[in-house]
Amino acid sequence: MRGLAVFISDIRNCKSKEAEIKRINKELANIRSKFKGDKALDGYSKKKYVCKLLFIFLLGHDIDFGHMEAVNLLSSNRYTEKQIGYLFISVLVNSNSELIRLINNAIKNDLASRNPTFMGLALHCIASVGSREMAEAFAGEIPKVLVAGDTMDSVKQSAALCLLRLYRTSPDLVPMGDWTSRVVHLLNDQHLGVVTAATSLITTLAQKNPEEFKTSVSLAVSRLSRIVTSASTDLQDYTYYFVPAPWLSVKLLRLLQCYPPPDPAVRGRLTECLETILNKAQEPPKSKKVQHSNAKNAVLFEAISLIIHHDSEPNLLVRACNQLGQFLQHRETNLRYLALESMCTLASSEFSHEAVKTHIETVINALKTERDVSVRQRAVDLLYAMCDRSNAPQIVAEMLSYLETADYSIREEIVLKVAILAEKYAVDYTWYVDTILNLIRIAGDYVSEEVWYRVIQIVINRDDVQGYAAKTVFEALQAPACHENLVKVGGYILGEFGNLIAGDPRSSPLIQFNLLHSKFHLCSVPTRALLLSTYIKFVNLFPEVKPTIQDVLRSDSQLRNADVELQQRAVEYLRLSTVASTDILATVLEEMPPFPERESSILAKLKKKKGPSTVTDLEDTKRERSVDVNGGPEPAPASTSAMSTPSPSADLLGLGRPTARPHPPPGGGLLVDVFSDSASVVAPLAPGSEDNFARFVCKNNGVLFENQLLQIGLKSEFRQNLGRMFIFYGNKTSTQFLNFTPTLICSDDLQPNLNLQTKPVDPTVEGGAQVQQVVNIECVSDFTEAPVLNIQFRYGGTFQNVSVQLPITLNKFFQPTEMASQDFFQRWKQLSNPQQEVQNIFKAKHPMDTEVTKAKVGHLEGRPRGHAACNPAPGSGGTARGTLSVTQRQGLEGWPRGTCCSRPSTRVWRDGPGDTLPATQCQDLEGWPRGTCCPQPSAGVWRDGPGRAACDPAPGSSFSCFFEQIIGFGSALLEEVDPNPANFVGAGIIHTKTTQIGCLLRLEPNLQAQVRPSGNG
């Protein structure tokens, strides 16, 4: 084709892009005039022009004609013309309906022809296009070609690969049928090429339908044994550098990995094969060429992964391990990498774990001397995998020493691994503390929060190491430059256990304080905040340093710090230290209680970092083996965790249920707590729903529950004693839920007092869809428990069960009333009977700012009022929603009492590990960034480090939030009633079917020390 050659050389000689485009335009015009149709072109020129078009297309220009000519070429009887036609079609085909029909017709003709080259061309075209249309047209035909008795070997080979391709693109279109059993028998074919192609096909098919291809196992084994035992000259064309059919062997071994170990007869033969392969690896190489060793090792590695997959032959596993051990010192970097990778999986097998451990020195050596970072990474993985109690100190020490020189990309991972291993296999906790402190010293920047939270949790939970930890930390802090994380750990531990080492004159309280304070100014704001908490803890621990600390707190750099958090703490702590008596101090600043045991958050983090596939399996197996150690992480069945954890990533520490809820505040046995948990719950409540529940006490609309699968939204309205609630179930996945049945469950106590009526919903919820359910509510009498909404559905194959409390509380039927000042106090006084009154004093978690409150509430506008200076000692302030509770009693006179109370906060750590909720979960007050309060009443003041606070309330937000609560709660806010303008007064009526109950409420914020709300009913 001279014309084509000339054209291509013209294009190559073009000086610029523009010249090239000009030349192409000219050529296109020429081809168009040739294809015009009035002249009949001979096959040769047609082929030539189609080739030119193809070349132009490959240069990146659009081709919009010539398809017809290409299709014409398909019907030619010459190989070269047909070939060019197919080439054009497979490169340039688009789903143009009329052409596709012609093309398919031509392909069909070729498939039906007896000419093997034509059949081959047609099959190649189908495979390289591989579209759905092609699959639709030919998926039924190709299996016939594949299994027909008279088909040539080369065609069979092409057919198998073509079918594989179609199956990969559209598995649903490839019909399974009787041909499958005959395909399996292709494994016995004479022609090794056919066997290789068939093995690829069968492996892919067997992954989807293991049952149908079960018979392939014995065939594969016998085929494999024939290959393995053959002399290198037997297979002629298929011997590659003295290795018999390496590709086929690898494919057969892969196929076998789809199935569990076969029955004993076949198994013996397979074991023999594998042994032969292992033996062959020991033989001296027959050739020095790299291809020889590559082919041999490929088979060997595949055999080893089959051995690991079966995990049943201790003998083989150990041999494999020894073989890999040899590779660990091989010259080839790739081999070392592969050996380490395979060993990683071997280490998790109980048979070979010990054998792997023998290579520890080599692996450690690899870690130190290896030049390739990816290999070092594998070495770290392997060390992690082979670690157990016996070698933990050695491995951890090696990893630590390696950390100093480690590549930056893997440092964080090593840090996590060291932290996990140190925790998991620690026998002696002083060793653990030393290790982690070392870790922080060496790679402080890579130590994430979870790691140092964990140290503190462990130190707090173990009495025996507390003293040692304090001493070590104290010594570590004496280094001239120490990492901020060390300061955090130091601050926390000394704050808790500094007294344990105070006896030593070298670490007297003042020295401890001065040491910490010398680091203060070098630290970032969060650390400084934590140190302030440490100081207030010191005030409690060592009364003798109190003046010094007060001086520090009083200094302008603290009291007038630009950072609002530091300023607030300084002010609060200073007040606390001056106002509170030692008893109160001792209560507020008491030592932290032990943390509940739960899965290590570090492990979760490592999993997240690594991605789900690789580590988890290993992790799971490891965990099963190591449960006994240190009560470590508890194995959590995957199904339950998937169902009940809203979002594992959001909740790093695992959201445990609170250990023990403090008892409801005093108010007499007759007074009940709306907010406390109901005792009878059908299924364990989904975590997270509880906080949501608390949020709904004062709110009618919003999201009640959410996890990866399901979202439940609520919209409700209440009037007098009637209400209506719309529940929206949203399917967050793309697949449908089956048997979707929400049921409302009222406990026996609740049944007579609350009427709920609802209609059943459609049992299937489509992916992404939302269904609605209406619940009609009637309040018959007062009640305390909340009904439970239990949802059951089938998602994928698993059965899911979710229970949430429906936020129907008594206060929903609470209607505000207006009342004059006289009326109010008259009634208030009438209700002086102790049974009718509940008074409670509670500490606010937030400082108050009346001004803000008013602006927010808008009720007291226009009333001139000075800025009521807030007193932000922790003992004053508003209340927290989660703990706000109204108790009321149905009095004889029909005037029960209501009151607000909140459980006092006891401890001081506000930040750090603990029952921490992600702040966003708690935020529900619009416009108030951190405006909600903790659902955990035990929230302490340790705001840094491991604490219990749900989230940290911002100054200024609290009081208004209390206000919203009063209003959201249902009672009216009464103005100009109370003679003291700072007090807040509310009144309302609870409507039930049987009675109407009035409630009065009064809140007296005590700006000096305490807020004193009192309720009256």
Added chain:
Amino acid sequence: MIGGLFIYNHKGEVLISRVYRDDIGRNAVDAFRVNVIHARQQVRSPVTNIARTSFFHVKRSNIWLAAVTKQNVNAAMVFEFLYKMCDVMAAYFGKISEENIKNNFVLIYELLDEILDFGYPQNSETGALKTFITQQGIKSQHTKEEQSQITSQVTGQIGWRREGIKYRRNELFLDVLESVNLLMSPQGQVLSAHVSGRVVMKSYLSGMPECKFGMNDKIVIEKQGKGTADETSKSGKQSIAIDDCTFHQCVRLSKFDSERSISFIPPDGEFELMRYRTTKDIILPFRVIPLVREVGRTKLEVKVVIKSNFKPSLLAQKIEVRIPTPLNTSGVQVICMKGKAKYKASENAIVWKIKRMAGMKESQISAEIELLPTNDKKKWARPPISMNFEVPFAPSGLKVRYLKVFEPKLNYSDHDVIKWVRYIGRSGIYETRC
């Protein structure tokens, strides 16, 4: 300020590389090549930002000129400089081509040293540069006096003209060069039109003459016409509204601002006195009337009529009409009454050329285009018909009213100067949709 200047050939090989500032590294040269010259998609923006470095480029035939900077410079200034640089190079060695640049690279480096100093543009006046940068090398006949004169001129107030120039005949040429741009709808509605023009002056005047240039600028005419209302109405029609204009550095801008009079001491030789742009009351020299009819799927009939719209005594030249053809054209037959027409497959267009055409005439071409049916459903986008021409008048309507020359020291007066004025209107992008 400009950090460096590179010149590449069409393959992206660096011909000239001059770095003025340290913040431009060696890799900047490659960055431009990789991201602009060899970019997969054609880069259409003349300014490219790569890794916090800005590249300003212009292309002359196959040569890329790129100015590089890391600072926030005035882009208009950089482009102005690049154009000036092209002019200077063209004045020294003719067409800017790879070969010319390779042959003159010493000269180019010398020029670059002179016209750009630490990235700040300096004197770029060809006439002045030619006095001290010569292609022959410094000749020994330059006396000390002459050299000191060069120094005082280059550093003096009037850097563009040296003293003591003497001509036997004081002569000046004034060219008004305009290019008219148009986009018209098929129905003959003007969608957008503007004229960008230049006034180029070639002066051969003795001494240090003070010149004053006047044209029919609307503002000036109205100001003058205040006294005689009668005149305003008469000349008001002929005055033009100039949208914006820029001047050569020799023009006293303060005077222009206050009195709107253009006075200057011209450089010796050729220079561009001013540039301007007008958008109102443009005389469109040609009207193109297209007629396209699709006959079935395989045929297209095109008829185009052009009408000249100016005084019959004037002659338009170099007329070329370019009629785009669809991408699936397989054959074309053309019939035209005047000039020559040809289908150019490499450009996908019918090109119709007419050498000369008088005003108020009309001519027509008709073509039959055969199409190859394609399976591509995309409709042909019908690009506009474009046109090129040259006419001997200013389409904006600009008229030179006067150019006065005063030379107080030497005794020749305005009347002794021989003055020539010429108007040339060319087509810019002159398109009509079809």
